[in-house]
Amino acid sequence: xxxxxxxxxxxxxxxxxxxxxxxxxxxxxxxxxxxxxxxxxxxxxxxxxxxxxxxxxxxxxxxxxxxxxxxxxxxxxxxxxxxxxxxxxxxxxxxxxxxxxxxxxxxxxxxxxxxxxxxxxxxxxxxxxxxxxxxxxxxxxxxxxxxxxxxxxxxxxxxxxxxxxxxxxxxxxxxxxxxxxxxxxxxxxxxxxxxxxxxxxxxxxxxxxxxxxxxxxxxxxxxxxxxxxxxxxxxxxxxxxxxxxxxxxxxxxxxxxxxxxxxxxxxxxxxxxxxxxxxxxxxxxxxxxxxxxxxxxx
Amino acid sequence: xxxxxxxxxxxxxxxxxxxxxxxxxxxxxxxxxxxxxxxxxxxxxxxxxxxxxxxxxxxxxxxxxxxxxxxxxxxxxxxxxxxxxxxxxxxxxxxxxxxxxxxxxxxxxxxxxxxxxxxxxxxxxxxxxxxxxxxxxxxxxxxxxxxxxxxxxxxxxxxxxxxxxxxxxxxxxxxxxxxxxxxxxxxxxxxxxxxxxxxxxxxxxxxxxxxxxxxxxxxxxxxxxxxxxxxxxxxxxxxxxxxxxxxxxxxxxxxxxxxxxxxxxxxxxxxxxxxxxxxxxxxxxxxxxxxxxxxxxxxxxxxxxxxxxxxxxxxxxxxxxxxxxxxxxxxxxxxxxxxxxxxxxxxxxxxxxxxxxxxxxxxxxxxxxxxxxxxxxxxxxxxxxxxxxxxxxxxxxxxxxxxxxxxxxxxxxxxxxxxxxxxxxxxxxxxxxxxxxxxxxxxxxxxxxxxxxxxxxxxxxxxx
Numbered sequence: 003x004x005x006x007x008x009x010x011x012x013x014x015x016x017x018x019x020x021x022x023x024x025x026x027x028x029x030x031x032x033x034x035x036x037x038x039x040x041x042x043x044x045x046x047x048x049x050x051x052x053x054x055x056x057x058x059x060x061x062x063x064x065x066x067x068x069x070x071x072x073x074x075x076x077x078x079x080x081x082x083x084x085x086x087x088x089x090x091x092x093x094x095x096x097x098x099x100x101x102x103x104x105x106x107x108x109x110x111x112x113x114x115x116x117x118x119x120x121x122x123x124x125x126x127x128x129x130x131x132x133x134x135x136x137x138x139x140x141x142x143x144x145x146x147x148x149x150x151x152x153x154x155x156x157x158x159x160x161x162x163x164x165x166x167x168x169x170x171x172x173x174x175x176x177x178x179x180x181x182x183x184x185x186x187x188x189x190x191x192x193x194x195x196x197x198x199x200x201x202x203x204x205x206x207x208x209x210x211x212x213x214x215x216x217x218x219x220x221x222x223x224x225x226x227x228x229x230x231x232x233x234x235x236x237x238x239x240x241x242x243x244x245x246x247x248x249x250x251x252x253x254x255x256x257x258x259x260x261x262x263x264x265x266x267x268x269x270x271x272x273x274x275x276x277x278x279x280x281x282x283x284x285x286x287x288x289x290x291x292x293x294x295x296x297x298x299x300x
Numbered sequence: 301x302x303x304x305x306x307x308x309x310x311x312x313x314x315x316x317x318x319x320x321x322x323x324x325x326x327x328x329x330x331x332x333x334x335x336x337x338x339x340x341x342x343x344x345x346x347x348x349x350x351x352x353x354x355x356x357x358x359x360x361x362x363x364x365x366x367x368x369x370x371x372x373x374x375x376x377x378x379x380x381x382x383x384x385x386x387x388x389x390x391x392x393x394x395x396x397x398x399x400x401x402x403x404x405x406x407x408x409x410x411x412x413x414x415x416x417x418x419x420x421x422x423x424x425x426x427x428x429x430x431x432x433x434x435x436x437x438x439x440x441x442x443x444x445x446x447x448x449x450x451x452x453x454x455x456x457x458x459x460x461x462x463x464x465x466x467x468x469x470x471x472x473x474x475x476x477x478x479x480x481x482x483x484x485x486x487x488x489x490x491x492x493x494x495x496x497x498x499x500x501x502x503x504x505x506x507x508x509x510x511x512x513x514x515x516x517x518x519x520x521x522x523x524x525x526x527x528x529x530x531x532x533x534x535x536x537x538x539x540x541x542x543x544x545x546x547x548x549x550x551x552x553x554x555x556x557x558x559x560x561x562x563x564x565x566x567x568x569x570x571x572x573x574x575x576x577x578x579x580x581x582x583x584x585x586x587x588x589x590x591x592x593x594x595x596x597x598x599x600x601x602x603x604x605x606x607x608x609x610x611x612x613x614x615x616x617x618x619x620x621x622x623x624x625x626x627x628x629x630x631x632x633x634x635x636x637x638x639x640x641x642x643x644x645x646x647x648x649x650x651x652x653x654x655x656x657x658x659x660x661x662x663x664x665x666x667x668x669x670x671x672x673x674x675x676x677x678x679x680x681x682x683x684x685x686x687x688x689x690x691x692x693x694x695x696x697x698x699x700x701x702x703x704x705x706x707x708x709x710x711x712x713x714x715x716x717x718x719x720x721x722x723x724x725x726x727x728x729x730x731x732x733x734x735x736x737x738x739x740x741x742x743x744x745x746x747x748x749x750x751x752x753x754x755x756x757x758x759x760x761x762x763x764x
Contacts, residue, residue: 010308043757045412046390051757060755065748132561133577134568142498149500151561156511241511241563245710248717264706266386266408270755 039272057273067274069249070257073160077253078228080164081171086220088168089175094205096176097183108180112173119170123237126166130154155238159250166234171227175220182216183209218293222286229282230255254278341370342636343396347381348623350658351400355644357653362640369636378402385409388630389418397631398641401451403442403622403699404706410445411703412758419450419626425638435646439663441698443624446532451624452645453663455586458692459518459618462591463580465603465681467491475605484608485551485558491579492558504560507578510552510720512563513713514620518582520544520712521697522618523610527708528700532759534749536712537742544610545716546731546738553720554729570595582607584620585689589659592679599679606692617692619699661689668693704753711749715741 040057044050061067092111096104114122129136132151141148155162186209194204235251236244243264244256254274262271310318342362346352352375362371374396376384382405388395389409395418401409409417426432426449432440439453468475471491478484488505495502508515520526525540535541551558560578563569564587573581574595583591588604606616625645627637644650651662652672661673673686702708715738722737723729753759 009312013309013312016309043755045416045758046386048390049412049416049758053757056755060751063751065744128568131568134571146498150498151500153561156561239511241509242513242710242713243706245714247511248721249710249714260706264408265752266411266703267755 036272036275039269040276041273042269044268045266053269057270058277060270061273061277066249066252066257067254070252070254073250073252074229074231074254076160077163077167077231078225080160081167081228082221082224084164085168085172085175085224086217089172089220090179090217092172092176093179093183097180108177111176114170114172115174119233120237122166122170123234126162126169127155127238130162132156156247159239159246162238163231163234163251166238167228167231170234171224175224178216178220179213182213186212214293218289221293222289225285225289226282229278229285232256232259341372342366342398342633342640343372343374344398344400344625344640345374345376345381345385345396346400347376347378347402347405348400349375351623354650354653354657358644358650362643366636369633371640378405381405382408385418388628389416392630395628395630397633397637398625398627400454400623400625406442406451406624406701407703407705409450410701411756414446414448417445417450418629420629420631420634421448421450422452422627423447423449431642431646434665436663436665436693436696438619438696438698439622441530442622442701443626445701451626452641454623454625454645455621455660456663456689456693456696457584457586457619457621458661458689458696459522459582459584459607459620460588460604460685460689460692461580461607462583462588462602462604462680464576464578464601466601467576467579475603478605478608479612480614481547481608481610488579489558501557501560503576503579505558505579506551507560507562507564507573507581509563509565509569510561510717511713513709515582516545516548516713516716517709518618518620519548521699522607522615524615524697526697526699527705527712528702530698530700532700532702534702534704534708534746534753536708536715536749537739537746541712542735542739542742543731545712545719545742546735548716549719549723549734549738550729550731552716552723554723555727556729564591574598582618582620585659585661585685586621588680588685588689589657592659592677596679600681602679603681603683604685604688606688615695615697617695619696622699655686659685659689661686661693703756703759704749707752708749711745712742715745 041052041054042050043053043056095101096108096111098104101107130138132138132153135154137154138148138150138152141152142150190208190212191204194208199207231253232244232255235246235253235256239246239251242251243260245252255278258271258274258278261267261274313321344355346355352373355371355373359371359373381399381401384393385395385399385401385405386408387393399419409419426435435453436456439456440449443449443451443453463475468488468491473487473491475487478487485505491503492501492505493503494500508518517527520541523540523544525535525538525544527534527536529535550556552561562572562577562581564573564581564583570591572578574597583604591602592599607618609616625641627634627641631637646662646664646667648667648670651664651667652670654660654662655672662668668690673690674684675686676682677685718741719734719738723734726733728734
């Protein structure tokens with residue numbers, strides 16, 4: 003229906019104005035300011051010195067930064083390799099109509115996502131505590147030779163983090179995949195069965211191509227989420243400010259936080275943040291290209 | 301023209317949008333007109349509940365004497381206090397007249413140019429009023445930057461050895477024979493036990509939290525080591541630190557491990573202490589108070605003694621934790637703030653209340669003769685814990701402040717963790733064998749810290 007009143011050319015801008023104001027104030031300007039900050043050394047906003055590429059050059063030779071990069075990459079790899087397949091396996095299992103109590107199981111597996119990272123971190127630190135933790139107490143009760151002082155959290159830093167993250171996020175990923183599985187055309191599965199395809203062939207040739215776009219998104223989200231690792235080590239290794247024994251839990255974001263907010267070196271923290279951003283953007287672009295290629299192929 | 305423009309816009313909006321916009325304008329006006337709580341008076345921010353309780357109790361008396369400047373105490377927990385304080389210092393947002401800061405929070409305050417530090421320099425006031433001589437000297441060190449003192453010290457925090465007197469006495473061990481750590485571990489070795497015969501040690505002569513870097517600091521400072529010299533230069537790889545780290549590596553790991561790993565700030569750690577996982581642990585005066593509140597069922601089972609020295613005739617104490625009270629440069633009432641600060645930290649009345657509530661002894665030497673420090677403490681088997689702490693107070697080591705303190709303790713603790721791995725891998729607890737690795741690891745830590753410090757253009761003039 004055509005409007006009976008003439009519109010001013012400013013009207014669209016008026017409607018856009020709230021978004022533009024908020025976007026400029028809370029996203030565009032902070033981004034730009036943090037980019038400028040990466041080339042500065044500051045002591046609050048009033049004492050600022052331009053240092054050029056010093057922050058980035060220091061990063062290249064900063065052993066702690068590379069420890070953080072190595073830890074984060076290990077965590078991302080471990081999470082990707084374990085979490086996505088585990089979520090897929092759970093989704094396939096809970097998608098079977100014959101399974102009784104499916105709704106309850108779905109809720110149970112999804113519930114750690116609802117309670118959040120801090121809760122999961124606290125639960126894991128209590129469960130895996132030396133001597134008094136449930137796991138060690140149980141194992142020592144069952145197997146006399148089990149060391150009650152077994153250092154799950156301190157001795158196996160990365161596995162502990164990956165396991166806690168798995169418990170936290172597998173249900174979330176499972177929910178995505180469950181939705182995708184329920185959209186797989188049943189007529190294609192029936193046709194494959196009639197043609198004599200076994201369960202694996204039906205999964206590989208029908209189900210998997212159908213859920214691949216969702217899987218691709220999950221891989222990307224898991225990768226990005228893993229590179230933002232911060233709260234879990236911060237809770238599990240609170241004693242050492244999230245570093246863990248021998249810095250084995252130090253992640254890039256934890257290092258960024260410590261640099262910016264414990265040491266007050268906001269310029270260096272910004273530089274770390276921008277490098278992390280560039281790495282994630284590059285990973286996302288690479289992932290997008292690869293997944294497009296795969297989807298086109300399939 | 302402008303009126304016409306707005307009239308045209310209003311005409312083009314639907315009634316619903318006009319209603320929402322109107323609602324926005326009305327509510328914004330109401331919020332703007334709401335009365336704001338007055339910010340007059342003398343405001344103090346504290347991060348500790350016990351301190352807040354003590355200072356609030358004082359408010360009626362202060363307000364009677366200063367009706368124009370009522371005392372307002374705000375309890376703001378750690379990270380929030382640090383954020384608000386630094387925001388105030390950096391950007392000029394409102395801050396209190398006085399702020400209590402813990403040692404772990406002060407480094408960032410000292411990171412910039414001297415003139416930009418948000419606390420007032422108290423050096424001249426302290427000198428003019430003769431307080432420098434009256435206050436325990438080492439208590440000033442964490443609050444001093446580039447020769448200027450920015451806070452009144454709240455405490456001394458001498459570290460004592462808290463031990464299970466019931467177990468030690470039942471074993472017939474005379475702690476009077478202990479002078480050094482070597483004596484301690486030799487005499488306590490019989491108590492290193494596998495109690496249930498499962499092949500694992502259930503009781504250690506000593507325990508600390510291995511991941512908590514402040515425990516390494518206790519040993520390093522006691523032995524004359526540390527992280528920085530008085531000029532702020534890093535000393536991570538000093539010969540003393542190397543020697544102490546090698547010894548700690550041998551006690552913490554390897555076949556002759558003597559120290560257990562318990563985080564005594566957690567419920568689980570306290571439970572293990574109560575169950576006899578360890579014979580002893582190092583604890584400052586504040587921890588003596590905290591332990592008696594957290595583990596009341598153990599009353600009468602603990603005793604304290606001076607820390608065993610690293611060598612005969614050596615220092616029998618160390619230091620752990622610390623708090624200061626600073627007057628902000630933004631305060632409009634610096635004289636009143638100074639008067640209040642002195643009263644809160646140094647008056648005999650407040651010193652007594654602080655000791656009775658927390659076991660913390662005053663840094664003001666004129667208070668040390670007070671008789672309440674001599675009262676027997678039933679929790680610690682009737683020992684006069686205040687007096688025992690004060691006997692060690694003059695020997696508490698200095699801790700030069702640095703903005704890089706957090707980095708330094710992390711780097712040294714990381715070196716210690718790596719050394720423990722070396723001890724386990726090479727199956728040795730012999731400090732002589734661990735010393736080359738300790739030196740290598742601390743050399744690396746020193747290089748890393750120097751690289752970090754060299755980046756700071758604001759401290760360039762103050763560094764070597």
